[in-house]
Amino acid sequence: MSAPYAKEQSIAIAAVLKASLVAGKVQNELIGTGGVKKADKSPVTVADYTCQALVSSLIFSHFPEDQIVGEEDSSELNTPENAQTKTSIMRMANEAMTEVLTGDEEAAWADVKSVKRGEQDWLNIIDRGNSVGGPSGRHWALDPIDGTKGFLRGGQYAVCLGLLVDGKVVVGVMGCPNLPLDPKNPEGEKGAIFVAVKGQGAFQRSLTSPELTPIRMSSLSSLSDASFCESVEAGHSDHGTNARIASILGITKSSTRMDSQAKYCSIARGDGDIYLRLPVSETYEEKIWDHSSGSLLVEEAGGIVSDMNGKPLDFSIGRTLKGNKGVIAAEKSIHAEVIKAVQQALQEAKA
The missing domain is CATH 3.30.540.10 (Fructose-1,6-Bisphosphatase, subunit A, domain 1)
Structure with missing residues (x-):
């Protein structure tokens, strides 16, 4: 069968x-x-x-x-x-x-x-x-x-x-x-x-x-050993806040920047560890075709993919992820800690 x-x-x-x-x-x-x-x-x-x-x-x-x-x-x-x-x-x-x-x-x-x-x-x-x-x-x-x-x-x-x-x-x-x-x-x-x-x-x-x-995501002994994978274009993700998140987590490695869902592929096989896509606009809605296949790949490789608030991505609403803001992908054991750091960095940015 x-x-x-x-x-x-x-x-x-x-x-x-x-x-x-x-x-x-x-x-x-x-x-x-x-x-x-x-x-x-x-x-x-x-x-x-x-x-x-x-x-x-x-x-x-x-x-x-x-x-x-x-x-x-x-x-x-x-x-x-x-x-x-x-x-x-x-x-x-x-x-x-x-x-x-x-x-x-x-x-x-x-x-x-x-x-x-x-x-x-x-x-x-x-x-x-x-x-x-x-x-x-x-x-x-x-x-x-x-x-x-x-x-x-x-x-x-x-x-x-x-x-x-x-x-x-x-x-x-x-x-x-x-x-x-x-x-x-x-x-x-x-x-x-x-x-x-x-x-x-x-x-x-x-x-x-x-x-x-x-393929599997990398298992990390320490979050400080992790590396980010983020968009090349500053218009696609907030690089400044990403850098602050890295600092909070004690990450010193330089980020790997590449275009497209190749980022999901890269972390799924262990080239990098954390994918950050923080919104640069209050009104922008992520498209479902930009994240559906990549999010499943990471989850099947041992990761969790959520929005910046830790909510699962909701692909059931229509052509966009209008119920979510931003995208965070990381290996299961570190995902919650990454979300905490994201929230801290966002609060600091508002202050």
């Missing part, structure tokens, strides 16, 4: 794998090694829409009754200024249908590949990611390219896909094309896929081999 959500895990891996390979191709062809000017977001636009189209097509092929809460819709693609971008998206999507994966991953795509799709077909598939989510039913939360600025600068980004059943995350798969497979060998093989199913543990694999390797 197969494990719960075995098919969902398999299809999610096949979807994220193909999307990760396409995203890497877009990055190499349209950006290169030097990055692009911040004003030119066309490469990430091509990758975002192409990956959403591909992932959505596979999900709906195997689970036609499911819904997708996706980040993108195609409305902007039908404007004259985006004509070339739309052409690139269609080319990349159709080329992806001709590229062959291996084994089970390729078999998963057989029905999708058997259908010839035109421009409007791909646009319709993109727009099927318009679910509002909610507390009942099956919803896939999809962020086709998480970490826009990382993608544009040639740094870290992630393809993120999580399955929510009745508002609870039960499957999470993330592809990180630029993350070293072995953190101890940063110049070695790049590209990792991270996999978690509720109650079944956390795993990592390469982009080229289906073998899943178990």
Whole structure:
């Protein structure tokens, strides 16, 4: 008898794998090694829409009754200024249908590949990611390219896909094309896929081999030995308060800063220990596609993920985490102490 959500895990891996390979191709062809000017977001636009189209097509092929809460819709693609971008998206999507994966991953795509799709077909598939989510039913939360600025600068980004059943995350798969497979060998093989199913543990694999390797968060003998993992962009998290929290906890190691849900992947396998995302705006609401797959991965790797007040993240409300403020992830034995330090630092900031 197969494990719960075995098919969902398999299809999610096949979807994220193909999307990760396409995203890497877009990055190499349209950006290169030097990055692009911040004003030119066309490469990430091509990758975002192409990956959403591909992932959505596979999900709906195997689970036609499911819904997708996706980040993108195609409305902007039908404007004259985006004509070339739309052409690139269609080319990349159709080329992806001709590229062959291996084994089970390729078999998963057989029905999708058997259908010839035109421009409007791909646009319709993109727009099927318009679910509002909610507390009942099956919803896939999809962020086709998480970490826009990382993608544009040639740094870290992630393809993120999580399955929510009745508002609870039960499957999470993330592809990180630029993350070293072995953190101890940063110049070695790049590209990792991270996999978690509720109650079944956390795993990592390469982009080229289906073998899943178990991962766990680091066990710390002292909080002072911990290290933070936080956003590169100051606009995404309060770096000043983060530094004060480190001081309260006696942490002296420099923070590791990277874009995207790759931070969740990094701490889940022990590269870092604490992920802090403190709000920089009173009104900002975190999106469910930015945290669903990553939070499950950390929890299955031995951690706790909550908001800055220690409340569990509530994915049942809709497209955002409107019931939560901020995100804190840490190994189980230190999470409560981290929350205390966060509260102390926030109170000091108000004084």
